[in-house]
Amino acid sequence: MADDTAAIPPETSPATSPEQAAGNGAKRAKFLRILAIVVVVAALIWAAWYYLTQAGRVHTDNAYVGADSAVVTALVAGPVREVRVAGTQAVKKGDVLVILDDADAKLAMADAQAALRLARQRYGQAGANADAARARVAARGADVNQSRARLRDANAAVEKTRAELARRESIAGTGAVSNEEIASARAALQSATAARDLASASIASAQATQGSASGDLDAAEALVRGTTIDTAPDVAAAQARLEKAELDLARTIIRAPVDGIVTNKQVQVGQRIAAGAPIMTIVPISTAYVDANYKESQFKDIRLGQPVELVSDFYGDDVVFHGKVIGIAGGTGAAFSLIPAQNATGNWVKVVQRLPVRVALDPKELKAHPLRVGLSMEATIDTRGK
Numbered sequence: 001m002a003d004d005t006a007a008i009p010p011e012t013s014p015a016t017s018p019e020q021a022a023g024n025g026a027k028r029a030k031f032l033r034i035l036a037i038v039v040v041v042a043a044l045i046w047a048a049w050y051y052l053t054q055a056g057r058v059h060t061d062n063a064y065v066g067a068d069s070a071v072v073t074a075l076v077a078g079p080v081r082e083v084r085v086a087g088t089q090a091v092k093k094g095d096v097l098v099i100l101d102d103a104d105a106k107l108a109m110a111d112a113q114a115a116l117r118l119a120r121q122r123y124g125q126a127g128a129n130a131d132a133a134r135a136r137v138a139a140r141g142a143d144v145n146q147s148r149a150r151l152r153d154a155n156a157a158v159e160k161t162r163a164e165l166a167r168r169e170s171i172a173g174t175g176a177v178s179n180e181e182i183a184s185a186r187a188a189l190q191s192a193t194a195a196r197d198l199a200s201a202s203i204a205s206a207q208a209t210q211g212s213a214s215g216d217l218d219a220a221e222a223l224v225r226g227t228t229i230d231t232a233p234d235v236a237a238a239q240a241r242l243e244k245a246e247l248d249l250a251r252t253i254i255r256a257p258v259d260g261i262v263t264n265k266q267v268q269v270g271q272r273i274a275a276g277a278p279i280m281t282i283v284p285i286s287t288a289y290v291d292a293n294y295k296e297s298q299f300k301d302i303r304l305g306q307p308v309e310l311v312s313d314f315y316g317d318d319v320v321f322h323g324k325v326i327g328i329a330g331g332t333g334a335a336f337s338l339i340p341a342q343n344a345t346g347n348w349v350k351v352v353q354r355l356p357v358r359v360a361l362d363p364k365e366l367k368a369h370p371l372r373v374g375l376s377m378e379a380t381i382d383t384r385g386k
Contacts, residue, residue, distance in 0.1 A: 063378065064374060072256070073276055090261055096255055099254070109242070112245040154195045157192040161191075261283045332355050
């Protein structure tokens with residue numbers, strides 16, 4: 001039996017009119033035009049911003065803080081008596097870091113002082129010896145003159161006795177002179193001749209003695225000639241020994257060579273350290289710099305003197321450091337590595353190299369926000385000024 005209930009057809013939406021379809025298409029096209037305009041304007045704004053603020057800026061995050069650290073070494077050997085600083089402590093130039101036992105240095109200085117006094121005494125003695133030798137030379141000269149005078153007297157006596165003998169011998173036949181007187185005259189002549197020979201010999205002896213005294217004078221004067229008590233070699237050497245002893249004594253007190261932070265302290269009380277042994281390092285953070293390692297492809301416009309902006313993870317993006325390029329390294333890190341890369345091989349692969357750029361920081365900013373050696377930085381060089 002057939003169902004009496006007739007099937008009810010579903011309701012159908014009225015068909016969209018052509019006018020409504022055209023309006024919807026116009027709205028869609030208008031929206032797309034507005035969207036395209038917004039995109040173009042945003043792109044133009046971004047391009048203008050990039051050109052005005054970012055174009056010509058070379059960036060790297062491969063940058064690290066460095067400083068010319070001062071390695072403190074002991075200049076003299078000795079046991080450590082006192083250590084006045086600790087690691088991470090800030091020190092000023094001239095502050096006492098370590099004090100060594102100075103007993104040996106004081107003894108060495110006392111010995112050097114005694115040696116200097118002895119050298120001065122010997123110089124004075126050498127001067128006195130020269131004066132005495134000079135006086136002896138003068139005395140021997142007087143002896144020579146005296147011997148010559150005696151020779152002249154002896155010559156006169158010889159001539160006188162010879163004349164007396166000749167006069168007596170001339171009248172011997174007349175009986176006016178006896179043989180005894182003639183013999184006496186001959187004896188007087190012989191005695192005068194002997195005295196003359198003795199006077200002549202005494203001159204030679206006096207001259208020899210004078211020569212010996214002159215030699216002693218030369219030897220004595222050689223020790224003091226052309227010098228004073230301060231410039232004499234022995235005195236100067238003793239003075240140098242004393243100054244070295246004083247310097248060694250002063251070096252038992254080890255002071256900070258620069259302002260900075262104490263790091264890598266390797267000294268303890270009671271430890272005996274050798275001369276030249278490093279005991280600590282002082283990092284002068286007030287003069288820290290940054291070495292930024294840029295790719296070789298970024299160096300087209302990098303020049304000395306260009307401004308640099310830097311950001312450190314230590315302070316975050318809120319603190320921006322300013323500096324300038326002061327140097328470019330003479331070679332890449334790979335060129336000076338312990339085992340340089342050997343590129344002359346068949347399986348060579350090109351690797352972009354990096355070259356360190358030294359950046360000096362603003363001292364005022366560095367004082368307000370101190371950095372530490374080894375901290376990582378992000379550096380951006382503004383090359384627009386070129």
